[in-house]
Each structure stands twice: as structure tokens, then as C-alpha cells.
Amino acid sequence: MTDAKARQQDTLFVTSLEKGMRILEAFSEDKTELGLGDLVKVTGLEKSAAQRYANTLYELGYLEKNSETRRFSPSVKYLEMAYSYLWADYLAQLAMPRLIDLSRQTSQTINMAEPIGTDIIYVVRMPNHRTNFGASAIGRRVPALVASSGRVILSRQSDQAIRDAVSNWPTRQYTQRTTMDRGAILDNILVAREKGYCTTQGQVLPDEVNVAAPICSIEGIPVGAIHCSLPSIRWTIERAEAEIAPLVVEAAQSIVPSR
Amino acid sequence: MTDAKARQQDTLFVTSLEKGMRILEAFSEDKTELGLGDLVKVTGLEKSAAQRYANTLYELGYLEKNSETRRFSPSVKYLEMAYSYLWADYLAQLAMPRLIDLSRQTSQTINMAEPIGTDIIYVVRMPNHRTNFGASAIGRRVPALVASSGRVILSRQSDQAIRDAVSNWPTRQYTQRTTMDRGAILDNILVAREKGYCTTQGQVLPDEVNVAAPICSIEGIPVGAIHCSLPSIRWTIERAEAEIAPLVVEAAQSIVPSR
DNA sequence: CACCTTGTATTATATTATAATACAGCGTAC
DNA sequence: GTACGCTGTATTATAATATAATACAAGGTG
16 A cells, blocks of 8 residues: 555545645745646646645745736745744754854854755855855755765764665765765765764865764764855865864864753 | 635635644744644644644654654754745845855844835844844744834835834834834834934844845835844944944845846 | 543544636737 | 637535544553
């Protein structure tokens, strides 16, 4: 029995709600404005279902509607949800003051990421140089194997977990320089384990050098990472290791979530 | 006929989805972890309904469940929604590079806010000094009459609109110094209209001086504001006007959304 | 130990979501 | 200039699905 089938027979699972969430989720980086037909394509719902659910979300204020094009787009309610989340995220609250300090100390772009399945997600972003918009927006997911934050979080896992992840987790080619060679990724992770931080170059964005250090719970379990982005025009990996890495590591180590 | 009644008879309005959204919205600044009973209280749903909808959202990955306390809390999916929103927000994308520059120039906390009904909502936050956590989280709503950003946006509206807002819009006492005198608020807005920026002190947080300037569309309609927060230990309003206001105004004026 | 409050699971019932379909409005092309 | 295809919108009878009640289990507290 498939998941979907199992759910249909579960009286505690409300399929109508699922369909509504499909509409909410239809919008993304490259789908910012969708008409009814687009929603049908993206969600796989029937036309009449898409109509009713989109209309409901519109009436509830989750979707805006361009009165000329009749297309929907996410409303600011999407942002309010982030606010609710952040208050529930103990790590974000604990880390925030240290991240602010680090941002001031380095005058560079500072991020905090948390692991989520095979990805990491950026929870705090403090841009300090102009960059791609997506790189300064909260809530972005990137495969853990690609991001320095993801790799440094993995570096604190068991050998077994690392090898499993490096073999099986997805990657994605963001730039020409994104490493698709899993052997090289493994090496990078193992070096990170030795050094206590991970450095990468041009993995997600071209022309960026990254330094990431893990945030670990009192039991030593990696629960997040701090990550500093540097423009590679002015920074080499060597210079980043010398000048930035110690600060990032220190900041990350000063954050020890106990719950 | 009430709204609720009207909706029930509207076949295009899916009440099940509404109930689900009630659960999603139950979590907030001070309600970060809710058990089933709490959800019933907050949402007004029946116990069995709360059960089914919360369970559905849990299965869909929107809610986490603490396996000891059995309480729900928002998952990181709440954050992903913010990411989708930001890509749909033309103003945020347009403003981001200028905000980064301004943050570097001033080395102070920079925010961008947008009006939403009688509130403003913070869309971009770039903290540069330690502060209250809520003040560095995206998605926060504050009554427009209280926030310097809200007032400066109002200052670009018609006399009629200003007077209407000052008389009728809600306010809230965040600090001991929050101005509850609507006459004083009106004066502050009218001064802002003259000067082109709005200064406030201790309205939302104690010990903060704020300077805000409006972002206007090509037609002159205020669509947002840039706002700089300064610790009042080191900043007076006078110094902020002299050193910070020109930079904030310049940044805001350099952003001219054309759609 | 008794009680109360919490979350969980089940069921028959009818409320509510459904899919089909018809309609209207608009732009395009022939 | 008219016909066509493409949008989004509105209405219905039907049955599928959400429902509320209720019973049960599991902790916690007096």
C-alpha cells in the first residue's frame, strides 16, 4: 500500500488540508506568480480543486491575486510564519547574539544553517557584501553535501554516517566548479573533521570562498553550523583559514545548546 | 449574514482548509509549543478536529512533535515559506543590495518594512548590535502608528489618510516610553513629512533611537521604508539626524520600484 | 490509590468536498 | 471581423470524506 493510499484510509488524515498545502507549496524561487492552469500543472490537482483551494487561500489572505492577470502569488503571511518559527527555534535564539558579534568582528557575510534530512537550511543570514538574492534569503535549502555548512555538520558524525551520506545523499551542480566527485567531497569532509572547520570554494555560488564551523550540543551532536561567505576576488582559501576560520570556530564553539 | 456563514454556503470555500490554517497559525511568539488541549483553546476547534488537523500537518511535515511531551511546534517548513515569499517580493529584491551597502556604511542595524493593513511588517533585517530577539527576526508585525517605518510611510499619504489613520488605527504600548498620545503621533508624522525622514525613541524597544525613510514608487506612492536602529546609550536623536538620516534617506530614495 | 488531565483510536452519520460541465471574457490568428 | 482557443468563473447532483461523540490508554498529581 502506498503512502497516499494508507493516508486515505486513515481517518486522522484530512486529505483536503493536504491539497490546500499543495497549493501553498506550489510557489517557489522560480514560480512566484501562478495562474489557475499553472497551479493545476504544479500541484497535479484537478482544475476545480485548484480553483476551490486557491480561492480559499486567497480569502484567508495567504495568496494575493493580481486583478489584471488573475494570477496568484504568496502574500506576506508566508513571512509571518517564519516569525512564528524563529521563536520556536531555540538554536536561533541562542546563536543570534554571537552571530551579530561575529558579523561585526569580520565585516563579512555570516549565516547559520541547520540540517534537515539530506539538506541544510539557512535560518539566519547576515549579508555583508552584495550577492545573489537567494544567498541572502532565509529559508533556502541546499543539499548538505554541497554546502560547507552541510559538510562540516557531517564531519562530526560517525564514519558510518559520513560514508553513507557521501554515497547516497543528493548533490546538485550549482556552478561550474561544484564538486560532483563524491570522493573529493569525502576528502573535504575528512579534512574538516581534522581541522574543526570546512572550507570550500565556488560550490553554491561562483566567486565565493566559504568557511564553516559546526555547532554541537553538549553531547557533541552537531545541530547546526555557522558559515562565513567571502568574495573570492579578495579572499583565498589560505587567507580565509588564517584570518576567518578561528573566529568562526570560536563563535560556533561558544554556542552550546542544552536542549 | 456573517462572513463565516457566507463562507459556509460558498462552494468555492473549503472550510477544512481553513481549519487546518487555524492550526498552523496557532503558534506565535509566545506560543511555540502547543499540546492538543492548547490547540483547542487557541483555535476554537473541537478536540477531535484539532486532533485530525494537527496530525495531518504533522504527517505533512509542517509540525514537529516532541515525543515526550506530545506537544507540537512549527517545523522548518515555516521558514521555507518565507523563502518562497521573498522571491515573489519585487521590492525586497530591488532593495537588498542597497540595504547591504547601507548596513556597511553605517555599521548599524538596518531594516526594511512594508505596510500591511494597519501594521508594518519587517521583510529584511540586518542586525548590527545585540538586541531583543524579536527585533532581529523577519516577519514581525508592529502597528504602523508605533513604528518609525509606519509613521514615515504614512507621512507620504494624503492629509486625509494620515488623520484617519492617526485617529482610528490601533497602537500598542511596547515600552514605558511608547507614545499613546495620538496628537503627539500626528505631530511626529507631520515633522517627518517636512524632513523626509522620521525619528523616534524607545517606541518599540527601550534604549533605541530609530530613523526611518520612505521608499516610494515612481508615482510617489509609499510602498515601504528603510529604518535604522541605534542604541540610545551612544546615540541621541540629534546625532542620528546629523549622521545617519542623510544616508538612510539617500538609500531609500535610490530604490524606486516601477511595478 | 483514586482522580484528573492528557493524548489516542474508532465508528456511524450527514455534512461537505467533489468532478463534471457550462459559461464568460479575452486575445490571437486567419 | 469572426471564429477559435485559451483563460478564469460559476453551478450542480452525487458520493466521498470530514465529523462529533465517545471510549480507551497513559501519565501525572493530590
